[in-house]
Amino acid sequence: MTTGSDSAPAGQTIAAGASGPGRSVRAIIRLSGPGALDVLAALLVAPPAGCPGAAALAPGQLVRVALRPGVAAAAALPCLATVFHGPRSFTGEDSAELLLPGSPALVERVLAAILRQPGTRSALPGEFSARAYLSGKLTIDRAEGIAAGIAAQSSAQLDAARRMLDGTSGAQVRRWADEAANLLALVEAGIDFTDQDDVVPIRRDDLCARLARLRDELSRRLGPGAAWERAGERPRVVLFGPPNAGKSTLFNALLGRGRSVASPAAGTTRDALAETLDLGTDAPGSHAVTLIDLPGLDTHARGEVGAAMRDRALEEAARADVIIHCDPRGRFAETAPGPASRPVIRVRTMADLPGSKSQSGLRVCALDGWNLGPLRRAIADAAHAAPPDDAEAAVLPRHRRALAAAIDGLDAATAAATGDRASAELIAAGLRSALDALGEITGAVTPDDVLGRVFAVFCIGK
Structure with missing residues (x-):
């Protein structure tokens, strides 16, 4: 998901409208960052003596507040506000939301007042989700589920986005990545620990059978059924x-x-x-x-x-x-x-x-x-029409490329395992390529992760 956040200064408070454009009953303005609560407090009518302001609002509860005169209108404007203290928020940072009457002109004036506060700027596209990902609150596939849900043009696409957002699609890819990592651990054990009596490399026929099963599952994900739910694409x-x-x-x-x-x-x-x-x-x-x-x-x-x-x-x-x-x-x-x-x-x-x-x-x-x-x-x-029962979850174009690359890696590993002169190094290279490709969807698997699996399975060092 492209956010452009790499070029944005870190540690700033960001703000943006979080509801759709145009007139509505209510509009939402969202803030996130180290100064989010201070910015909110600066906009509100002064709290009673002894109350520290926005920081004292109960997290996660809608509270009736009022914007100071001059922020949105000549008089104080009643509205609703809620705050979330980091890391217990969507972005993992201090966050706040204002619920206002849904007048576009009113929302624009309040946003302008927010952006005049020191250290505050407009959020870039997708930056709230990007911050959630960077703080470990959101996986890549779930972040893409948010974007897919916004872009959905059919019930099938919306259902597909929901499965991405609730982690169903990502869980399946993680299971495939786990299997690839386990196979890689077994193969690398035969390369790096051949002097250990406790380490028995995987049998070639077992390896080929598991490679074939894994490849078949990835191929089915990319089969005709998956085309039904190409999120963001029309049939x-x-x-x-x-x-x-x-x-x-x-x-x-x-x-x-x-x-x-x-x-x-x-x-x-x-x-x-x-x-x-x-x-x-x-x-x-x-x-x-x-x-x-x-x-x-x-x-x-x-x-x-x-x-x-x-x-x-x-x-x-x-x-x-x-x-x-x-x-x-x-x-x-x-x-x-x-x-x-x-x-x-x-x-x-x-x-x-x-x-x-x-x-x-x-x-x-x-x-x-x-x-x-x-x-x-x-x-x-x-x-x-709804996809058949055995149809896989949504496959975004980026995911399709990653899955295709993973299949190529498995094919390379299989070729290395079935040749006249099987090479454990080439098998491992193919599996590592497949694992890296799957990691583009769910997060990379590092060499330390693979080594940890070796220690767990073979009890090395007992």
Whole structure:
């Protein structure tokens, strides 16, 4: 999560609005840092004699207070405040929150008064979460869960963000990291402690079996099911089919505007064209998808251009979350996009023209809009349905790269273990690479951690 906090001075008190922009019943201003309680006290009407001010507020309780005249208005302004003493706060620092009437102008004036206090500045994007992470109050995956929840555009993405925030997703990755660390400890024990009678390196067949199981679990996490919950990304819906199947005309009809060039001549579309399609009108509760018009799949295409168009269509179909298989003749078996690893909606395009009597597929006419409503609802149902029971939790793009790198490390370790001349050093290097990659998600595992596992398992030094 990028915060820019590396370039910000340390030890300062930060402040920012914590509620959404615009009018609301209540707005929240959040402060955190060593001077948070003093800044709050400077804004409030003087407390009774003998009361030290904001520092005396009971932590975690909403208390009625009043802002001094001139802070937000000519007169004192009643509001609510709560304080949290570090380290028992979200950021691990002294923190405070003000709950004000939700007028944007009022919030702006109070924030300006806060930022005039010595040692106080505006918080950078994500800086409260960054401070929570740096103080050990929040893991990286949970911090990313906060960002994913804010960016969620569907119920599936929101559920995925919740699993990241409550640690469910991170716990699974930590279990994988534990297994990789255990295997690394066993392999390194065979390298560093071969003179110890108590140390018996792991058997090669046991090592290979455990490497295979771990790789299989990581691969399933990156499989088709994980694509359902790519947090922050819209579901990808592709129009797939043979040339001159009416895909571009249907693309324009679904969007409600002429975005793609449509022509009776085959091969008009030569590259993938993507646009956002809002499904909320026909399917209440649904959100937007990315609709992609693909080149027609011509299995008999010749030449470099034809081959490139075919490869691009197959590549985009493989990445799709939903495939709309278009064929005016209804001969879907002849032009199938391959094994059905994702929802496929079969559409009989050009329903206004005489043709095959096949009853398979949803009949539509893109020219006059006939039956487009049912098609849009079918797209919404397929794109925003809940993931299957065995689908994994959300996989952010950064996590996907890390998991892919971990798989590469496991593959290297397996290759080193199964070769004619197995090398413990190369096996350990592959496992260390996998462990470092998993550590990018949950936190790095240091060499001391691995050595500690060796001591615990083999009772070295007894």
